[in-house]
Each structure stands twice: as C-alpha cells, then as structure tokens.
Amino acid sequence: TARHRIAVIAGDGIGQEVVPAAVECLDAVGARHGIAFDWHHLDWGSDHYRAHGRMMPVDGLDTLAGYDAIFLGAVGVPDIPDVETLWGLLIPIRRAFAQYVNLRPVRTLPGVPSPLAGREIDLVIVRENNEGEYSEIGGRIYQGSADEIAIQESVFTRRGVERVARFAAGLAAGRRGLLTSATKSNGIVHTMPFWDEVVRGVLADYPGVTGRQELVDALAASLVLHPERYDVIVASNLFGDILSDLAGAVAGSIGCAPSGNLNPEGKHPSMFEPVHGSAPDIAGKGIANPIGQIWSGALMLDTLGHAEAAAELVTAFEAALESGVRTRDIGGTATTAEVAAAVRANLT
Ligand code: NAD
Ligand code: IPM
Ligand code: MN
Secondary structure, three states: OOOEEEEEEOOOOOOOOHHHHHHHHHHHHHHHHHHEEEEEEEEOHHHHHHHHOOOOOOOOOHHHHOOOEEEEEEEOOOOHHHHHHHHHHHHHHHHHHOOOHHHHHHHEEOOOOOOOOOOOOOOOEEEEEEEEEOOOOOOEOOOOOOOOOOEEEEEEOOOHHHHHHHHHHHHHHOOOOEEEEEEEOOOOHHHHHHHHHHHHHHHHOOOOEEEEEEEEHHHHHHHHEEEEEHOOOEEHHHHHHHHHHHHHOOOOHHHHHHHHHEOOOOOOOOOOOEEEOOOOOOOOOOOOOOOHHHHHHHHHHHOOOOHHHHHHHHHHHHHHOOOOEEEEOOOOOOOOHHHHHHHOOOOO
16 A cells, blocks of 8 residues: 655635545545555644734644645635735745646546637646746835835746756657747846747757747737647746636636646655635635646646556546536536535546
8 A cells, every 4th residue: 555644734715625525536546546645634824824823833844844745725815915825835835845847737628618618628837836926026115105116026047947948848748749938028028038048948958849939918818719729838937827727717617727836856745736716705605616626636646656546536527527517617506515426436
C-alpha cells in the first residue's frame, strides 16, 4: 500500500463543501488502487484569522513542509480584505514551496453544456505562479489627497520566466506540440519584451514544438472564438489568472476547472485547488459544483505517481456528469453531495 500524508485546508465558503466531497472520491479511488491517504485537516482560513489575527499559525509553512501534498479549497470572505486572506495563506504557500507552475487544464466535459456548444476544447494553461505582476514592491503616497499615487512594480526574472517556459514547452512536446505565449509587448515595454525573448530562447531547445506569440487581448477574444486552436498556453501570473477563468467558463463553468500549483522538482510539496474561489454568493447552500475540486484531486494523484488511479477518477466524474448528475452552474439540479455520491458509485 502507498501511503500519502496530505494537508487539507478546506478554508472558506464553498471550500468547506467541495473539499469533503473530493476527499470522499479520493478515498474511494484510493481503495481500488492500494493508495491510503492520511488526511490532516487544518482549520486555517478566515475563522482562524478572526480568532487569532492570522490566516494560519506563525509556523504554518513549516508544518506544511512535512506533507506529501496540500489539498486546498479556497480562502476569502466578503468582510476581511482579500489582501489579508490571500497574502496570509495562498500566496505565501505558492512562494515558500517554489510552486512556480500553476497547471490549469481546460476540457469540454461530457454532458456539460458549453456556451460554445459542439466545440472541442482541450488545452492547458501554464501560469507563472511565483512572480510577475503579483509583487509586493510599490506603495502609495499622498494618501487620500487629489495627488495620490499608487505604484505596483512587476518583477520578471530570467530564471523565473525560463523555468515556467521550459515546463510549458516540455508539456507541449508531449501533447500536440503547440505552445502559445501570452504577451503584451506592444504596451508593456520592459517586462513583456523580456518575457518574449526568454520564451523564444527556451523554444530553441524544443525543435518539435511550434511557438506562437499572441497579444493577450486578442488571445482572450480568440479563446472564445477558436478555443480548439490552443494546446498549451504559457502566461504570466496575472494573464494566466484571467485566461484560466475565461477558458474555464468557455468550457462550461469555472466550477469544473482544476489546478495544480506545482513544484516540478518535487523538492517541496505541491498544492492542488480548484481555479475558483470561495463563492460567497452560493456558500452554505450545498449547491457548489465539486468537479473542480475532484479534478484537482486527480491532478494530485497524478503528481504523487498514480496515473492510473487519476485517470480512473476522471473517468468516474465524466460518467457522473454524462449521466445527468450535474450542479446548477452546468445546467443540472444536483447538490454537491449528490455529485460526490454519483462519482463514488462509479468507483465501486
Ligand atoms: P469565485 O470563483 O469565488 O466566484 C465567481 C462566480 O462563480 C460566483 O458567481 C460563484 O458562485 C461561481 N462559482 C465559483 N465556483 C463555483 C462552483 N464550484 N460551483 C458553482 N458556482 C461556482 O470568485 P469571486 O466571487 O471573485 O471571489 C470570491 C472570494 O474568493 C474572494 O475573496 C476571492 O479573493 C477569493 N478567491 C480565492 C481563491 C483561492 O483561494 N484560490 C481563488 C479565487 C478567488
Ligand atoms: C486564483 C485566485 C488568486 C490568484 C487570488 C485569490 C489571489 O484568483 O488562484 O486564481 O489571483 O492567484
Ligand atoms: Mn483566479
């Protein structure tokens, strides 16, 4: 039996609903493949913040370092500034563990109506996850006055761009061999030309991969009009963030979209979480779509070396969707628990 110690942070809002649903499905598929999960539930998040003034304990990152992987729901609530909740948990984890690849596959799923009915989408967004536009450098001066100025620097390093581009090119080489790089070098004159140059340099090492550079504004439109043209998309932290919600919605719903925050070298734990957030507008109703969280669990299985179990879990949720057990965001009436039960039933 393979045993894996997993840190579970259900977090806020619908994280509390979709995480248990996914854990149930992972236990079911694990049982069929000799995989035992030791789930360590950590009650970190906004309630922890309210009680202790912090999203996680002071030594939270040291605690997480000892696990094989981290399984996260979402964090963020309407009454605490996002800068406290996200920069107090999610972003420090991504950085401390050098999870510099945020892998976000997008596919049309059986039975899930897409606004682009009948189109086949099968792409992966490789989002740079440690630097770029998400920087703490900058500040505000003359606060509250008519002359107030806010400055936010972007930081792109050669090492940082190169490693994510290399990962994306390697991924494309094993798929359809097409790598699209999202750029904005027509408007952002220092960082984006640098991004383009480093990506081109990496592509020289991948003769089997066709590189394409697209301006991110046109790329956003093209993703809606011609999503089947894309194989792997590599993008900066902010562009990748925006494109992944867009692509997720185009494929049916962001409720289905998974992600893996990967440390590809395996030196540190990777973290798996859906693309969506805590969805305060539907939290507590039991109607959240758990597919994004379950699929993130499949990415976790894959990363832990269980490709077969991962594929079986994907097949199980696809069959559940196809049979009509779907939440409201994808045209059904099922509850979160009913979807989880249907997925589990396909794994017995
Ligand atoms: P959101 O992704 O939480 O919700 C956007 C819309 O999509 C909402 O209408 C919501 O109901 C719907 N939706 C999202 N997930 C769904 C699901 N599984 N099933 C059905 N419908 C779903 O984005 P938001 O409303 O902009 O953000 C809410 C909070 O979550 C904010 O505090 C934000 O900062 C945070 N957030 C956290 C993470 C994270 O922890 N990784 C990610 C994104 C947003
Ligand atoms: C995501 C989220 C986060 C991000 C926010 C909540 C900081 O939108 O994981 O996609 O921008 O990375
Ligand atoms: Mn996002």
